[in-house]
Amino acid sequence: MDLALLRTFVTVHRAGSFTRAAALLGLSQPAVTSQIRTLERQVGRPLFLRRPRGVTPTTMGDELAHKAAPHLDALVEIAETGLDEDSSLRTLHLAGPPEFTAERALPALTDLCGEDGQGLTLRASFGTAEEVLEGLAAGHHDLAISTARPRGALLTTTPLCDEEHVLVAAPRWAGRIDTGRLRRDGAAALEDLPVMEVHESLPLVSRYWAAVFDSRPAASGTVVVPDLRAVLACAIAGAGLAVLPRYLCAAALERGEVVAPHEPTVPPLRTYVLVVRAGTLAMPHVARAHDRLLGAAAEWC
Structure with missing residues (x-):
């Protein structure tokens, strides 16, 4: 059985789409379709069911993928290890949220x-x-x-760390909060205060309000900027309330530039995951970066 056909088959199985597999393999979609048809003729059974959006594997397709994928990944690891040793530099393309990637991931790598x-x-x-x-x-x-955790077989995840969220404000705004009413009435005590966020939907504020106050924020964002570092700068400057990761605002809290007017017994958490395409951890440079981030995360938590 042709290894090139098996490689294409496993890529389609993981991607769930001929079109997406073609992009990953650097082939045309008709070429991928032709290779899958050739393999189906060789095994004498259909390997995929064609759907309006993508494909789903047949029982035979799942069985073949289960048998073939580990061996193909092992061959990739052997080939990539040799390439890694022969090449002076390998490039890792990393993507993530701006604040966490800049403040934690990049320094760790x-x-x-x-x-x-x-x-x-x-x-x-x-x-x-x-x-x-x-x-x-x-x-x-x-x-x-x-x-977010992806669905499907193409992408695989590994838990990285949890991020604690903190409600913060500049001292002049925190001084306007009736802490007794805040404990008694929850979010109602904060209704008249301006709020800053990274998106109009107020994702962090809404999550905090739901987890801590069992309610939804009443107002829209006064300042909306798509970077939590900018939100922190606005909070320090006195623009209003914000919900921020503790790692990002810890130094400002220690210096007294912002304060935490409310410290719930169980703070809201957000979980980060590392995500790779299935099989790519066989590539040494990807595996090294993956392992380094997991090791660093043990000290972040």
Whole structure:
């Protein structure tokens, strides 16, 4: 059985689409279709059921993928290890949310780069969870950091760390909050205060309000800017309330530039995951970065 046909088959099985598999393989969609038909003729059974949107494997297709995929991944690992040893530099394309990627992920990976590193150059992209997962699935990135878990067999996830969220405000705004009423009435005590966020939908504020106050925020955002570092800067400048990751605002809290007017017994958490395309951890440069981030995350939690 032709290994090239098996490689195409496994890619289609993981991608769930001839079109997406073609993009990942650098082939045309008709070429992928032709290879799958050739393989189906060789095995004498259909391997996929064609659907209006993509394909789903038959029982035979699942069985063949289960048998073939580990061996193909092992061959990729052997080939990539040789390439890694022969090449002075390999490039890792990383994607994730701007704040977490800039403040935590990139510093953790820098010792893999440069003259004293392990032959790695790094290219980073920022985006929403949806954007980075779509880019990873399309082959634009090698490794993604996300707060959303993808569906399907193409992308696989590993839990990375939990992020604690904190309600913060500049001292002049915090001083206007009746803490007794806040404990008694919850979010009603905050209705008249301006709120800052990264999106009009108020994702962090809404999550905090739901988890801590069992309610929804009453007002729209006074300042909306798609970077939590900018939200923190606005909070320090006195623009209003914000919900921020503790790692991002810890220094400002310690310096008294912002305060936490409410500390719930169980703070809201958001979980980050590392995401790769199935089989790509066989590539040494991807595996090294993946392992380095997992090791660093043990100290972040």
